[in-house]
Amino acid sequence: MAPDDSCDATQSELSELSPKSADCRRRSDRCHRAILTAAAELLEEKGYGGISVEAIAARAGVGKQTIYRWWPCKASVVMEAYAERATQNLPLPDTGCVKTDLGELLGQLATVLGSTSTGRALAGLIAEAQTDPHVAQEFRNQMIGCRRSATQTLLQRGIERGELRPDLDLELAIDSLYGPIWYRLLLQHAPLNREFAIALVEQVVVGIGS
Amino acid sequence: MAPDDSCDATQSELSELSPKSADCRRRSDRCHRAILTAAAELLEEKGYGGISVEAIAARAGVGKQTIYRWWPCKASVVMEAYAERATQNLPLPDTGCVKTDLGELLGQLATVLGSTSTGRALAGLIAEAQTDPHVAQEFRNQMIGCRRSATQTLLQRGIERGELRPDLDLELAIDSLYGPIWYRLLLQHAPLNREFAIALVEQVVVGIGS
Amino acid sequence: MAPDDSCDATQSELSELSPKSADCRRRSDRCHRAILTAAAELLEEKGYGGISVEAIAARAGVGKQTIYRWWPCKASVVMEAYAERATQNLPLPDTGCVKTDLGELLGQLATVLGSTSTGRALAGLIAEAQTDPHVAQEFRNQMIGCRRSATQTLLQRGIERGELRPDLDLELAIDSLYGPIWYRLLLQHAPLNREFAIALVEQVVVGIGS
Amino acid sequence: MAPDDSCDATQSELSELSPKSADCRRRSDRCHRAILTAAAELLEEKGYGGISVEAIAARAGVGKQTIYRWWPCKASVVMEAYAERATQNLPLPDTGCVKTDLGELLGQLATVLGSTSTGRALAGLIAEAQTDPHVAQEFRNQMIGCRRSATQTLLQRGIERGELRPDLDLELAIDSLYGPIWYRLLLQHAPLNREFAIALVEQVVVGIGS
DNA sequence: CTATAAGCGAGACGGTACGTCCCGTCTTAGA
DNA sequence: TCTAAGACGGGACGTACCGTCTCGCTTATAG
Incomplete structure (x- = not known):
C-alpha cells in the first residue's frame, strides 16, 4: 500500500x-x-x-x-x-476444464496462505483492516481484487464452454470459492492446503444436493 | 468465557x-x-x-x-x-426442506452480522484472535462451534431425507456455507444480509455446474 | 504500635x-x-x-x-x-565516669544500628514517619524516648558529680549525642559502629575548641 | 542529578x-x-x-x-x-571567628530546613533514599557534599587560627555539627531554627564538660 | 452444654500509581 | 536538502499494593 x-x-x-x-x-x-x-x-x-x-x-x-x-x-x-509475493505468481490456467483451472488458482492460494508466515501476515492485515478502513480498501485492491477478476475470467470461460450454468451469479460464486479459504485462514479450525481447495472447487461446482 | x-x-x-x-x-x-x-x-x-x-x-x-x-x-x-446474544436465539428449524432450514439458520446469522454493531464487534474479536491464540480458541468455542454443530444436524437430516448426497464431506459443506458469510463481514466488499445467505444456500446445494 | x-x-x-x-x-x-x-x-x-x-x-x-x-x-x-530488640537490653551503666557511661549507652546503639538488618529496618521506619505523623509519634515514643531519658539521667549524674557544666542545656546535649548517630544511619556516608560512638562522646564532652 | x-x-x-x-x-x-x-x-x-x-x-x-x-x-x-535552591546561596563566611562562621553556615541551613516546604521535601528525599541507594548517593552528592566541604574549609581555617584543636577529627566534627540538625528535621521532636544552630555550634566548640 | 458472637483464613473489591510500550508528530545535526 | 536518530505529547497497558469488605469456618466464653 x-x-x-x-x-x-x-x-x-x-x-x-x-x-x-x-x-x-x-x-x-x-x-x-x-x-x-x-x-x-x-x-x-x-x-x-x-x-x-x-x-x-x-x-x-x-x-x-x-x-x-x-x-x-x-x-x-x-x-x-507481501503484495508481490502474494500475487506475482498468480497463475491463470486454461486447461479447458473449469474445475482444473479453478483448482489450480485456489490451490496455489491455499498453499501460500497455509504456509505459516505469509498466511499469518495476511491474517494480521485483515485484522488491521477491521479497525482501519483505509487498510481495508488497500487490502481489497492489492490482495483480493486481482484474484477475483482472474477467477471471474475462468468462470466466464466455463460458462462459454457450457461447463457452468449461464445464469450464474458471478459475485456469489466467487465468494463461495474464496470465502471458505479465508475462513479457514482466520479461524484456524481446520487445515488449509491444496487438497482442501481442490475439494472445495469440486463441491462448489457440483453442489451438495443429491 | x-x-x-x-x-x-x-x-x-x-x-x-x-x-x-x-x-x-x-x-x-x-x-x-x-x-x-x-x-x-x-x-x-x-x-x-x-x-x-x-x-x-x-x-x-x-x-x-x-x-x-x-x-x-x-x-x-x-x-x-456478546456470547449470549450471538448464540442464544440460535434457531434450529425443521421444516422438512434442507434449503429452507439452512436459509433460516444462515439468514439469521447474516442479519445479525450485517447489523452494524454486533457484526463489527465480532469482526474485532476475529481481528484480536489473529494475535492471541487464546482468543481464537474461545471464539471458536463460543461463536463458531454451536452454529457448526447446529448446521451439521440440519445437513444430516437432509442426507437422511435424501435431499443431500450421502457421501457428503460435512466439514467441507459447513465451511462452504459459513466461509462466504464471514468473508463478506471481514472484507466488506459486498453487502451481508439475509438475501445473500439464502442465495448462498441455494447455490451451495445445487452447485454452480450446469 | x-x-x-x-x-x-x-x-x-x-x-x-x-x-x-x-x-x-x-x-x-x-x-x-x-x-x-x-x-x-x-x-x-x-x-x-x-x-x-x-x-x-x-x-x-x-x-x-x-x-x-x-x-x-x-x-x-x-x-x-523491633521495639523489644531495640530497647530491651538498654544498658544504664553507672561507672562514675560520664564519658564511660555515655560511651556504653551510645556504643550499644551504634552497634545495633550498624548491624545491617535492624538498622535498615529502623531507617525504614523513620522514612515512613516522614509521611505519616502517627508513625512519627510512635517512633519517638518507642524508639527514641527511652534512650533520651536514660541519657538525661546519665548527664544529670555527671552534672552532680561535677564532670559536666551545671548550666548544661540537656536537650541540646542529647541531640548532640544522638543526632550524629542517626545521621550516619540515614545518610550512610561513613561507618556506624561502637568506635564512632565513643569518639563522639569524647568530642562532645571536651569540645572541638582548643 | x-x-x-x-x-x-x-x-x-x-x-x-x-x-x-x-x-x-x-x-x-x-x-x-x-x-x-x-x-x-x-x-x-x-x-x-x-x-x-x-x-x-x-x-x-x-x-x-x-x-x-x-x-x-x-x-x-x-x-x-531542589538542588539549586538548597545549595546555590550557600554562604562561606570568613569573619575571623570560627563560631560566627559556623553559626552563619548552619544557621542558614537550619532556617531553610525549618521553613516547612523545603524541609519536608528534603525529609521526603531522605526517606526515599532509605529504599533506593541511587537516591541516597545522589542526595549525598547534591545536598550533603557541598556543605560538608564548606564546613571543612571553615574548620581548617579555625585550626590555622588556633581557635580549634590541631588534632581535630574533621569528619567527626562535621557529623557533630550536621547530625543534630537533620535529626531534628526528621524526628521533629523539637524546633529547628537558627537559634538552635547557633547554640549547637557554641556547644560543639566548647564541649559539655566543665 | 449449647449458642452465639468474635476472631479468623481467604481473598474480592474500588482505587491509585507504577513503569513500559508504542503511536504518530516534530526537531535537530550531519551527510 | 534530505535523512538517521530520537525526543516529544499522549494513551493504554498489565502489575502491585493499598485499606475495606464479605464470606463461611472455628472456637471460646456466656447463658
Whole structure:
C-alpha cells in the first residue's frame, strides 16, 4: 500500500518508459528496500502483532519518519512487502476444464496462505483492516481484487464452454470459492492446503444436493 | 468465557469431594454484570477498536484489577458480553426442506452480522484472535462451534431425507456455507444480509455446474 | 504500635493485675506472634521497602484483615516487631565516669544500628514517619524516648558529680549525642559502629575548641 | 542529578574522541524546565508524599515517558528541582571567628530546613533514599557534599587560627555539627531554627564538660 | 452444654500509581 | 536538502499494593 499515489507510482515504475528526471522527489531505493525487507524479516520472526514501526525502522537502519513519509501506517508497509509475493505468481490456467483451472488458482492460494508466515501476515492485515478502513480498501485492491477478476475470467470461460450454468451469479460464486479459504485462514479450525481447495472447487461446482 | 466455566468446574469438582470446602468471598455477580454491560455499551458507542480495559472499568465503576482477575484480556470480556446474544436465539428449524432450514439458520446469522454493531464487534474479536491464540480458541468455542454443530444436524437430516448426497464431506459443506458469510463481514466488499445467505444456500446445494 | 488503645493494652497486659475476663475480645496469641515473626523475617530478607502487608499476611498464614484489626499500617507492625530488640537490653551503666557511661549507652546503639538488618529496618521506619505523623509519634515514643531519658539521667549524674557544666542545656546535649548517630544511619556516608560512638562522646564532652 | 551529569559526561567523553558524533535532537530545555517547575510547585502544594510522577507530567504538560527518559524516579526529579535552591546561596563566611562562621553556615541551613516546604521535601528525599541507594548517593552528592566541604574549609581555617584543636577529627566534627540538625528535621521532636544552630555550634566548640 | 458472637483464613473489591510500550508528530545535526 | 536518530505529547497497558469488605469456618466464653 503505497502512500497515496500508489497506483500511479507502481504504474510508472513498471512502465519504465519515462525516466522523468524532472520528478524532484528522490525516494531512496536503498531505504525503500531496506524497510520492506526489515518488515518481512520481522514478520517472519515475531508475527504481525509482535512488530512495531519502531522495530521496522531500527532493523532497517532508518528513521521512523522515513517510514511515515512513504506509508501511512504499519499495515501499509507490510502490505507492500507481501503484495508481490502474494500475487506475482498468480497463475491463470486454461486447461479447458473449469474445475482444473479453478483448482489450480485456489490451490496455489491455499498453499501460500497455509504456509505459516505469509498466511499469518495476511491474517494480521485483515485484522488491521477491521479497525482501519483505509487498510481495508488497500487490502481489497492489492490482495483480493486481482484474484477475483482472474477467477471471474475462468468462470466466464466455463460458462462459454457450457461447463457452468449461464445464469450464474458471478459475485456469489466467487465468494463461495474464496470465502471458505479465508475462513479457514482466520479461524484456524481446520487445515488449509491444496487438497482442501481442490475439494472445495469440486463441491462448489457440483453442489451438495443429491 | 473461561471465568465462569472454571469457577463452576471448580465448584462442582470440589463439591463432589468435600462439600464444605468453600470458596469464601466468591465472585461478585453485581460487578460481573456491570462489567459485561459496560463492555457492551462501549462497544455499541465506540466500536471494538475504540474501547480499552480502562474505559470498561471506569464505566462499570470497577477497579481495573477486577477485570483482570476474571478475564485475561479485553477480547475475553467482549466475547462474554456478546456470547449470549450471538448464540442464544440460535434457531434450529425443521421444516422438512434442507434449503429452507439452512436459509433460516444462515439468514439469521447474516442479519445479525450485517447489523452494524454486533457484526463489527465480532469482526474485532476475529481481528484480536489473529494475535492471541487464546482468543481464537474461545471464539471458536463460543461463536463458531454451536452454529457448526447446529448446521451439521440440519445437513444430516437432509442426507437422511435424501435431499443431500450421502457421501457428503460435512466439514467441507459447513465451511462452504459459513466461509462466504464471514468473508463478506471481514472484507466488506459486498453487502451481508439475509438475501445473500439464502442465495448462498441455494447455490451451495445445487452447485454452480450446469 | 498497637491499634489505638496501645498504651492501655500494654499497660494492662503488663500489669497482669486484673484478668478482666469481661473483655470478650480474644486476640489469638499464635497469630499475633506469627505476624511479628513474619514481618521480622521479611525485613531481614527484603528490607523495609520490599515488603507489603500482603506479603506479611501470606508469610504468617493470616488474613490481611487480621493485621489491620490490630495495627493501623505496615509501619506499626514493623515497629512492634523491633521495639523489644531495640530497647530491651538498654544498658544504664553507672561507672562514675560520664564519658564511660555515655560511651556504653551510645556504643550499644551504634552497634545495633550498624548491624545491617535492624538498622535498615529502623531507617525504614523513620522514612515512613516522614509521611505519616502517627508513625512519627510512635517512633519517638518507642524508639527514641527511652534512650533520651536514660541519657538525661546519665548527664544529670555527671552534672552532680561535677564532670559536666551545671548550666548544661540537656536537650541540646542529647541531640548532640544522638543526632550524629542517626545521621550516619540515614545518610550512610561513613561507618556506624561502637568506635564512632565513643569518639563522639569524647568530642562532645571536651569540645572541638582548643 | 544524574541525567545532567551523565549527559555532560557522555558528551565530554565523546567530544574528546570524535567531536562530530552528535546526539541529534537533544533534550528539550523547555520541557526540562517545565518538569522541574511542576515538581517544585506540586511539592509546595501537596508535600512529598502527595505527588506522583503522573501528576508532575500532567502539570508540566508532558508525557510521562519524557520524565522517565531523563530521570529514573520521582525522587531524582524532586532532587534536581531542589538542588539549586538548597545549595546555590550557600554562604562561606570568613569573619575571623570560627563560631560566627559556623553559626552563619548552619544557621542558614537550619532556617531553610525549618521553613516547612523545603524541609519536608528534603525529609521526603531522605526517606526515599532509605529504599533506593541511587537516591541516597545522589542526595549525598547534591545536598550533603557541598556543605560538608564548606564546613571543612571553615574548620581548617579555625585550626590555622588556633581557635580549634590541631588534632581535630574533621569528619567527626562535621557529623557533630550536621547530625543534630537533620535529626531534628526528621524526628521533629523539637524546633529547628537558627537559634538552635547557633547554640549547637557554641556547644560543639566548647564541649559539655566543665 | 449449647449458642452465639468474635476472631479468623481467604481473598474480592474500588482505587491509585507504577513503569513500559508504542503511536504518530516534530526537531535537530550531519551527510 | 534530505535523512538517521530520537525526543516529544499522549494513551493504554498489565502489575502491585493499598485499606475495606464479605464470606463461611472455628472456637471460646456466656447463658
